[in-house]
Amino acid sequence: MMDLNRALEMDRSDPLAGTRAAFALPEGVIYLDGNSLGALPCNAAARVAEVISRQWGHDLIQSWNRHDWISMPARVGDRIARLIGADAGEVVAADSTSVNLMKLLSAALKLRPGRRTILSDNGNFPNDLYIAQGVSALLGEGHVLRIVDPDKVGDEIDGDTAILMLTEVDYRSGRRHDMRALTSRAHAAGALVIWDLCHSAGAMDVDLNAAGADMAVGCGYKYLNGGPGAPAFMFVARRLQGDLKPALSGWMGHDRPFDFDLDYRPATGVVRNLAGTPPIIGLTALDAALDAFDGVDMRDVRRKSLALGDLFIELARERLARHGLEIVTPEAHPTRGSQVSLRHPEAYAIVQALIAEGVVGDFRMPDIARFGFAPLYTSFADIWHAIDRLEAIMAAGSFREARFRKRLAVT
Amino acid sequence: MMDLNRALEMDRSDPLAGTRAAFALPEGVIYLDGNSLGALPCNAAARVAEVISRQWGHDLIQSWNRHDWISMPARVGDRIARLIGADAGEVVAADSTSVNLMKLLSAALKLRPGRRTILSDNGNFPNDLYIAQGVSALLGEGHVLRIVDPDKVGDEIDGDTAILMLTEVDYRSGRRHDMRALTSRAHAAGALVIWDLCHSAGAMDVDLNAAGADMAVGCGYKYLNGGPGAPAFMFVARRLQGDLKPALSGWMGHDRPFDFDLDYRPATGVVRNLAGTPPIIGLTALDAALDAFDGVDMRDVRRKSLALGDLFIELARERLARHGLEIVTPEAHPTRGSQVSLRHPEAYAIVQALIAEGVVGDFRMPDIARFGFAPLYTSFADIWHAIDRLEAIMAAGSFREARFRKRLAVT
Structure with a gap:
């Protein structure tokens, strides 16, 4: 059985490991929903503040030319x-x-x-x-x-x-x-x-x-x-x-x-x-x-995306299949994007329970739990922890609690 | 001849005088171009920063529901x-x-x-x-x-x-x-x-x-x-x-x-x-x-807008007409919006010269200098100073300098 150390080793040899520092990821959260809303880049708030306060506020209409x-x-x-x-x-x-x-x-x-x-x-x-x-x-x-x-x-x-x-x-x-x-x-x-x-x-x-x-x-x-x-x-x-x-x-x-x-x-x-x-x-x-x-080779991005997916699939097969979570994403590299989706009749509640445990994926109708990999900030350790917590939820059946079944406006 | 004191008196009795404090107007600028780009509200930068840093950055995808x-x-x-x-x-x-x-x-x-x-x-x-x-x-x-x-x-x-x-x-x-x-x-x-x-x-x-x-x-x-x-x-x-x-x-x-x-x-x-x-x-x-x-009666906004325009027209007639600046905006209240436009063959250069003197209006093809009144932040004193500087530019002929004739990308 694969352990966390191998994932950590993959992170150490990841040529894109450095770009994670460009994102302000919240403490204690494993974010696998960048295919719905990408994480916050560290520089965004300051750049927007500059445009609002100095360009709009000070230079006003002249900014159309000046900036x-x-x-x-x-x-x-x-x-x-x-x-x-x-x-x-x-x-x-x-x-x-x-x-x-x-x-x-x-x-x-x-x-x-x-x-x-x-x-x-x-x-x-x-x-x-x-x-x-x-x-x-x-x-x-x-x-x-x-x-x-x-x-x-x-x-x-x-x-x-x-x-x-x-x-x-x-x-x-x-x-x-x-x-x-x-x-x-x-x-x-x-x-x-x-x-x-x-x-x-x-x-x-x-x-x-x-x-x-x-x-x-x-x-x-x-x-x-x-x-x-x-x-x-x-x-x-x-x-x-x-x-x-x-x-x-x-x-x-x-x-x-x-x-x-x-x-x-x-x-x-x-x-x-x-x-x-x-x-x-x-x-x-x-x-x-x-x-x-900037300076990122998109072929490296693709390689890492597939490696993240490969790891997810390997771990899902090893630890989740027995809990009835079926992998619906094609495995062959040419036919796969940058996510892995799992099917389960209780997918909605499972996703909610997982979010409560700090792992953010999302649900798509009618029975899909979706996990996206953003190679610039998703780590191999993220994948390991996500599967680990998901297995714990499935084993304990905690997703069956009523609080996880209440539908939100946006799912 | 009307003097600045009357404009200052109009500002003192203006029921909307208080809303100007809600805007971050740059020092030394008289801004009469809110009909092209409104001025920066003081609260905008902080509100946007909150949405970027806390809602997007921390709550991520859950913000669609949570916020x-x-x-x-x-x-x-x-x-x-x-x-x-x-x-x-x-x-x-x-x-x-x-x-x-x-x-x-x-x-x-x-x-x-x-x-x-x-x-x-x-x-x-x-x-x-x-x-x-x-x-x-x-x-x-x-x-x-x-x-x-x-x-x-x-x-x-x-x-x-x-x-x-x-x-x-x-x-x-x-x-x-x-x-x-x-x-x-x-x-x-x-x-x-x-x-x-x-x-x-x-x-x-x-x-x-x-x-x-x-x-x-x-x-x-x-x-x-x-x-x-x-x-x-x-x-x-x-x-x-x-x-x-x-x-x-x-x-x-x-x-x-x-x-x-x-x-x-x-x-x-x-x-x-x-x-x-x-x-x-x-x-x-x-x-x-x-x-x-919030709490502003739009009838007060309209009343002030017309009063600002009336003052502009009165002063323009008194001090600008002799310099060949023709008022093209209808005077009757029901047929007038919240701006006054002046026609002059050199309108482009005049507007540029005026901007260099800290009064921001804008130019519209082919020969219109346009001045917009935003009742929430435009003061009667603004109008007086704008006309005063415009008269000085016309009297000195400084708008004829070559630097004011160079066309910008956005006019």
């Missing part, structure tokens, strides 16, 4: 670009994932006239499906959202597929799609592809351009650690930027916003997809969070 | 509702003005099938026109944006008008529309109305429900002082909330977002118009800023 607030969406976007295999000038940070997805879907559908289908899968984050349903209904040209099983999605691409819209890593199971292969199949059928990187960016070596990706969206507040409801990002491959005409055509995407012309004329480049005034305070927290990635 | 982050858009919306004559449950704070306008336009057009026109005026903020152009093109059902002169807009409403989309106060001239009369005329013709309150909310006694308004959007970072790029707000009259089907249908507007159903089903109430995860840090700054309005 170059106006180009923050592009500047922060360029920093994210490196983490996801995009080039500078292909990414902007703005709005929410939902809004960015709506922008891309609505503009991209116009590039495939005559094709009616947005193809996705039932492992996609439901929000993405809702957005696609809304866009389809809005366009009213017979567009439909077709939802198939994740393992069938490649075979279902056909000549009517306008857009293949997929999330790379399934929020619930941690199953990972083959971005390169699916992009390729979609292109062969004449379709465009939008990838959602919410559960990828910051946790693995996404390589959009190597995969030939067209467009992508992703979240700033999960593995990028930008804070609750942080601005999201969007990627448009340079070759498509001129063709994509923003339907959400706001002044920040105008070629000359401060001329105040009455007619919209899109800017050159990915910035044409910006709409409203950029949220400077939120962008500042996200920008600060990206410092933790 | 009720999840209902912030509705809670902050309810606080804004009182300032604009709406009821609780009719306003949410979310996204940008652009995105909220896109949401309302796209959903509202579906309520007027067969009608093709979005009617607006050439005094509207160009961004609103861009958004309407984008939505019209996206729907592709022959929708058109029709732009007429502001004083003709009432007469141009007809049986083909689906939506009348107007900004109450013209960002450039400060001219104010008659919300009640125009809403009434639109309703008589069977049209819906969307009001943009960017230059109204927080500076006057907007009364949406008394005017019979249908929908409205507005900005969090001007007279509401929510910080650069603060979340915006949207209003939907209760009677319309059930009919309006969100086209930007995101999970935060879902009836049961944490059930993770594959199908979108809109929530009851104005919250159905929410889309992505709420920006908690930005909402916190906006929420803190709203404290300054």
